[in-house]
Structure formats: C-alpha cells, structure tokens
Amino acid sequence: MNLALKQAYKVLGNTKKNPAVGCVIVKNNSMISAGSTSIYGRPHAEQNAINCCRRKIRNSVIYITLEPCSHYGKTHPCVKKIIKKQIRKVVFSINDPDIRSFNKSTTQLKKSKIIVESGVLKNKVRNFYKSYFNFKKKSLPYVTAKIAASKDLYTNQKDGRWITNESSRARVHLMRSQHDCILTSYKTINSDNPKLTCRINGLSYLSPTPIILDKKISISIKSNILKSSNSNRTIIFYNNFNKNKLKFLQKNKVKLIKMPTDKRGFFDLTNILNKIKLLGFSRIFLESGLNLTRQFLKEGLINDFQLFISNKKLGKNGSNNIKKTMKTFLQNKKFIKPRVNLYGDKLISYRLK
Numbered sequence: 107m108n109l110a111l112k113q114a115y116k117v118l119g120n121t122k123k124n125p126a127v128g129c130v131i132v133k134n135n136s137m138i139s140a141g142s143t144s145i146y147g148r149p150h151a152e153q154n155a156i157n158c159c160r161r162k163i164r165n166s167v168i169y170i171t172l173e174p175c176s177h178y179g180k181t182h183p184c185v186k187k188i189i190k191k192q193i194r195k196v197v198f199s200i201n202d203p204d205i206r207s208f209n210k211s212t213t214q215l216k217k218s219k220i221i222v223e224s225g226v227l228k229n230k231v232r233n234f235y236k237s238y239f240n241f242k243k244k245s246l247p248y249v250t251a252k253i254a255a256s257k258d259l260y261t262n263q264k265d266g267r268w269i270t271n272e273s274s275r276a277r278v279h280l281m282r283s284q285h286d287c288i289l290t291s292y293k294t295i296n297s298d299n300p301k302l303t304c305r306i307n308g309l310s311y312l313s314p315t316p317i318i319l320d321k322k323i324s325i326s327i328k329s330n331i332l333k334s335s336n337s338n339r340t341i342i343f344y345n346n347f348n349k350n351k352l353k354f355l356q357k358n359k360v361k362l363i364k365m366p367t368d369k370r371g372f373f374d375l376t377n378i379l380n381k382i383k384l385l386g387f388s389r390i391f392l393e394s395g396l397n398l399t400r401q402f403l404k405e406g407l408i409n410d411f412q413l414f415i416s417n418k419k420l421g422k423n424g425s426n427n428i429k430k431t432m433k434t435f436l437q438n439k440k441f442i443k444p445r446v447n448l449y450g451d452k453l454i455s456y457r458l459k
Contacts (some may be wrong), residue, residue: 107199107226110169111234113142113151118234120145120312121283125172125202125238127151131159131193133166145311148197150175152184156191167195171231173224174198176214177206185211188220188243195221203242236409241388246379249407251286251392251399252278253428255413260424261396270416273448278393280306281412283312285391287341287382292320294394301330302393314391317382319373321345321400323352323362332358341385343378375405396426403435408458411436417450 113128120126124147131139141155149157156163174184174196190194201209201224212222232239235249254270255261255370263269283304290302295318303313316331323344325332331340332355341361355362365381367373382390382424392402402408415437439456448455 107169107171107197107231108226109137109140110171111199111227111231113140114171114234115284117142117145118313118362119286121147121313122286123147123241123386123388124150125235126166128171129155130169131155131163131166132169133161133163138163148181150181153181153187156187160275164192165194167197168193169226170196171196172198172200172212172235173202173207173209175202175204175207176211179206183328185214188215189218193220195223197226199224199226200235203239233336237389240361240409241383245370246376246407247383248409249289249379249391249392249402250281250412251389251402251408252281252412253396253399253412254278254416255428256416256418256424258416258419258424259427259432260420261426261428263420264423264425269420270414270451271449273418274416274451274453276306277446277453278414280309282314282391282393283309285314285389287317287387287389288314288391288393289317289319290392290394291398292318292323292325294398295329295331296324296326297395299330300324300393301334303334315339315341315387317341317343317390319343319378321367321371321373323347323355327351329338329352331458332360343373343381345373350433360409375402375407376377379407396431400431400435403431403458406459411439411456411458413454413456414448415452415454428432 110128114126117126121143124143127143129141129151130137138161139155139159141151141158143151152170176183176185196215215222240248253261256269288302302316304310320342321344325451343363343365344366345367365373436456439458
C-alpha cells in the first residue's frame with residue numbers, strides 16, 4: 107500500500123475532479139505492475155496498472171489507495187475490469203466518498219468470489235486525500251500556503267535577492283506541481299515578477315493555473331505571467347477596470363472574472379475560494395506576500411502552511427517580519443511531517459485544519 111501511495115503522489119493535484127489514485131499488482135510475492143490515475147483524471151489507476159502489465163494477472167492481488175469505482179461514467183467501472191481479469195484479492199485503504207461508489211465495490215467483488223480487504227494504512231491515506239474529501243463534501247478547496255523567511259524571520263530582502271537557497275526553491279517548484287492552481291496578488295506579480303511555473307525537468311507540464319487577485323487590473327503588462335498566458339491559462343479576479351488594459355488581457359487569452367467587493371473595497375476571500383472551486387480546482391497553492399497570507403490565516407482559510415527558513419540573517423536589510431504572525435497563528439500547531447533540512451535551509455510544515 108505504501109508503494110501504491112507513492113504512485114498516487116506522482117499525480118497529486120493533476121487529476122482534475124477525479125482523485126489521485128495509486129495502484130500496485132502483486133503475484134507470487136512480486137510486484138508485476140503499477141499505475142496511477144492519468145493526468146486530467148482518466149484512465150483510472152487500476153486500468154492503467156492492468157493495461158500495462160506484461161504478465162498474466164489471473165490470481166494476483168491488487169492494492170489500491172482508494173475504493174475502486176463501481177459506477178458507469180465516462181469510463182467503464184474499474185470493478186468490472188478487476189472481475190474480468192480474475193484477480194484473486196482486492197486490497198484498498200479507504201472508501202471513496204463519491205456516493206456513486208461509496209461502499210458498493212465490496213458487494214460486487216464478493217459476488218464474484220473475490221477476497222476484499224480494506225483499511226490498510228487508512229490514517230496515512232486519509233491524510234493524503236484531505237483535499238479530495240473537501241471537494242466531495244462541498245466545503246472550500248484545500249489551501250496550502252508557502253512563505254520564505256530569513257533566520258531572523260524577515261520575508262523580504264531590500265536588495266531584491268533570494269532569501270532561501272536553490273534547494274528550497276526547487277522544493278517550491280515541486281509543491282507547485284502538486285496543486286492545480288496557484289493564487290497570488292497583483293502586488294506580488296508587480297514587485298517580484300515571478301513566473302509561478304514548475305521548472306523541474308520533466309515536470310514543467312504540471313505547472314498550476316495562475317489565479318491573480320487584482321481589483322483594479324493594476325498588473326504590469328510586461329510581467330512574466332502575462333507573457334506566458336497563451337500557453338498556461340491565467341485567471342484574474344477583478345472589480346474595476348481600464349478598458350484598454352481589459353482588451354489587452356483578453357487579447358492575451360487571460361480569463362477575466364468580475365467579483366464583488368465589500369464596503370472596504372476588499373474581495374471576500376471565502377467567495378473567491380468558492381468561485382475557484384466552481385472553476386473545477388480543488389488544490390490551491392497560495393504563494394503571495396505576507397499581507398494576503400496573513401488575511402487568509404486570520405479568516406481560517408489555510409489548511410497547510412509551509413514555512414521555509416534560510417540559514418542567514420538579514421538584519422537591517424530585511425522587512426516584513428513574520429514573528430508576530432507565527433506567534434498568533436502557528437504557535438502550538440502540530441507538525442504534519444518532520445523538519446526537512448535543505449542544505450542549510452529548513453522547511454517546517456504545519457497542519458492548521
């Protein structure tokens with residue numbers, strides 16, 4: 107099941123509305139095939155593992171991170187494929203919350219005299235599927251926030267240089283690949299001019315969709331994010347606009363969505379998240395400045411918080427200290443995994459809800 111979970115991790119955040127599932131097939135105590143859900147959600151993991159197997163599958167054991175589907179949708183049920191291939195035993199970790207499949211595969215499999223076992227590594231796997239469960243329970247999308255800080259906890263360096271090292275930045279690229287959209291503000295775009303892509307060899311196609319909060323469409327037309335908007339769809343939430351800039355953005359295939367603001371002139375962040383979910387996104391990577399991140403923390407909208415801390419102090423060259431924010435929102439929170447040493451930098455992961 108651990109091997110199956112590793113298969114699922116490969117496609118986390120890149121299977122659209124379908125869950126990221128991992129699958130391993132074992133026969134005579136040897137693994138004979140493995141598979142994961144395809145990018146964009148189809149074919150499913152079980153079908154991929156079965157289809158790529160070069161040995162006889164009959165009487166094998168199949169391990170799946172999530173209960174196999176038993177309903178007809180855009181593809182045939184995986185349960186039917188398992189029965190047809192005469193697999194001897196099905197082991198899955200947790201039930202699928204989708205009402206079309208929930209607790210239904212076991213009955214069908216047992217009718218075909220296939221042994222069924224569930225609950226293997228259920229706590230570990232349930233943690234992996236938190237964003238999928240959120241999506242199915244009609245709650246807000248899963249939000250992971252990332253902040254980089256110096257050893258003395260400043261989040262900005264006045265000379266504009268990187269705070270963290272190359273290893274930390276590479277880890278951020280990997281995190282981007284595991285989310286289907288990345289949320290930021292026009293202020294971050296204009297001040298840092300980021301590309302917000304996954305620049306890891308072999309994973310660039312997993313770059314998340316950029317979503318920008320920009321009430322008055324103040325984004326610079328020379329920004330890197332707009333230069334790549336033709337190849338990587340960009341979405342901007344706005345309220346007021348300049349006609350000329352609006353036409354420019356539309357010409358560059360930017361998707362513009364008008365959203366209301368409150369009496370203070372701010373976006374309602376809960377409304378923003380609900381709209382993002384309606385657009386089909388379930389895993390949001392919040393990569394912005396301290397002000398927007400703090401607002402998300404204040405409203406309790408962040409699930410996981412990833413804090414990168416460099417091994418150098420900034421002193422007078424630093425600004426926007428995160429120490430007070432950490433004391434208010436992160437103190438006494440449980441780590442969801444051990445601290446990661448990144449060649450001098452460190453990564454601390456917090457589970458907030």
